[in-house]
Structure formats: structure tokens, C-alpha cells
Amino acid sequence: MKTWVRANKGFLLFLALFGVFRTAVADWNPIPSASMHPNLLEGDVVFVNRLAYNVKVPLTDIVIGHTGEPQRGDIVTFSSPANGTRLIKRVIALPGDRVEMRDEQLIINGQPAGYSAIGHGTEAIEGVGELAAVRVDETLGASSHAIQFLPQVKARRNFAPLVVPAGEYMMLGDNRDNSADSRYIGLVPRALLIGRAERVLASADIQGNWMPRTERFGMSLYQK
Structure with a gap:
């Protein structure tokens, strides 16, 4: 074993440095679910900038320092406060914001979000089949992004006003009626x-023929 380690120490060092890079600087995140439809699809692999907000001790959640502030509309990866699972959602409300939802409409600091129709689609729900999806642009102040609703699905479409405490954020999936987000995990x-x-x-069509979706390669996640 010692002989093998000596013979491969360069490769082992590379693996160690690569591991530190992935846990401290940049990473990639496969998309396993439909919670961010229509913007992220199952089979997408997204680039994640780990230095966007915090510098952490590699392999831990210990924050050494802050590098930037999350903004409303950012798509972020995070560890679920409920069970530690890695999730990807959109920042909807920032510390100090007063936020509520009434019949799917968000109201932040007294200002209702704006919605404009952009089309329809379909959503395959396991055990149910294909359902019609309504797609709209949601505008929250300077942030605008596509989301979708599934009117036939039972979902949490209302919540009472709450003020987001310091150091915390509200995350919602873009697929509003098919997302386990801050309405459920806190x-x-x-x-x-x-x-x-x-x-x-x-990106690859992992639910179909596994062919690459080359038109999505390098695609920005933010509207210009």
C-alpha cells in the first residue's frame, strides 16, 4: 500500500486539491426533479459559484467570511434546514422583508408581484399523468423570471404575512405547485x-432518450 501511495502521490494530491476546489470554490449540481420548471429541467447540470456569498471551511458549513449578499431572484443551492438534503430554489424574500402569499400571488413589503402570461406547457406527475401547466413571468421589483402553476394540483397557495428574520431567506421553486420549498421546510x-x-x-434528456440537449449548453439562468 505504501508503495502504491508513493507511486501515485501526484494523482492523490490532484484528487485532494480537486475536492477542496469543489467544496470551497466552484461546483456543479445535477437537477434531479421538476421543482424549478420551466427554467431548469431534469438532466440539466448547473455551474454553482460557491464564493458568491460565503467563504467556508472546506467540507463544512463553517463560514469564514462573506463575499456578497444574496439578491431577490438569485437561484441558489443550499442544504435543507429540515434534513440537510441539497436543494436548488430561488431567493424570494430577504432578511427584513414582510412577505405573504394570497392565491399564488406574492406580496413583498406591501407590493404585489406582477404576473404576465407567457404560455402553456405540460407537467408529468408520477401516478397522475400529464397535467396542463400555466406559465407566467413573475416580477418582484427589479427581478423578473418565468414560473409555472399547476391548477389541478393540491398545493400551499396561501400563507400569512411574516417578516424574514436577520440572516435568513425565503426560497421558492419556480414550479410553484410542485416544489418542497420554504412553505414546507422553513x-x-x-x-x-x-x-x-x-x-x-x-443537459441530457434523462426522462426520454438520454440525448444531449445541446441548445441548453452554456445557457445563462438569468434574463438579460
Whole structure:
């Protein structure tokens, strides 16, 4: 064993440094579920900037320092406060914001979000089949992004006003009626943020023929 280690110490050092890089600087995140439809699809692999908000001790959630502030509309990866699972959602409300939802409409600091129709689609729900999806642009102040609703699905479409405490964030999935987000798992402390998702690195149709979706390669996750 010692002989093998000596013979391969360069490769082992590379693996160690690569591991530190992935846990401290940049990472990629496969998309396993439909919770961010229509913007992220199952089979997308997104680039995550781990230095967007915090510098952490590698392999831990210990924050050494802050590098930036999460903004409303950012797509972020984080560890679920409920069970530690890595999730990817959108920042909807910041510390100090007063936020509520009435019949799917968000109201932040007294200002209702704006919605404009952009089309329809379909959503395959396991055990149910294909359902019609309504897609709209949601505008929250300076942030605008596509989301979708599934009117036939039972979901949490209302919640009472709450003020987001210091150091915490509200996260929602873009697929509003098919997302386990802050409505279910609670607000997300800053220390659990992993990084900001920037763009799709690669994509494949993992629910179909596994062919690459080359039109999504390098695609930015933010509207210009």
C-alpha cells in the first residue's frame, strides 16, 4: 500500500486539491426533479459559484467570511434546514422583508408581484399523468423570471404575512405547485447557503432518450 501511495502521490494530491476546489470554490449540481420548471429541467447540470456569498471551511458549513449578499431572484443551492438534503430554489424574500402569499400571488413589503402570461406547457406527475401547466413571468421589483402553476394540483397557495428574520431567506421553486420549498421546510439560514447557480453546463434528456440537449449548453439562468 505504501508503495502504491508513493507511486501515485501526484494523482492523490490532484484528487485532494480537486475536492477542496469543489467544496470551497466552484461546483456543479445535477437537477434531479421538476421543482424549478420551466427554467431548469431534469438532466440539466448547473455551474454553482460557491464564493458568491460565503467563504467556508472546506467540507463544512463553517463560514469564514462573506463575499456578497444574496439578491431577490438569485437561484441558489443550499442544504435543507429540515434534513440537510441539497436543494436548488430561488431567493424570494430577504432578511427584513414582510412577505405573504394570497392565491399564488406574492406580496413583498406591501407590493404585489406582477404576473404576465407567457404560455402553456405540460407537467408529468408520477401516478397522475400529464397535467396542463400555466406559465407566467413573475416580477418582484427589479427581478423578473418565468414560473409555472399547476391548477389541478393540491398545493400551499396561501400563507400569512411574516417578516424574514436577520440572516435568513425565503426560497421558492419556480414550479410553484410542485416544489418542497420554504412553505414546507422553513426559512433558510445563511450558513446553509452553498452557492449561486450561474448557468447550465450541460443537459441530457434523462426522462426520454438520454440525448444531449445541446441548445441548453452554456445557457445563462438569468434574463438579460
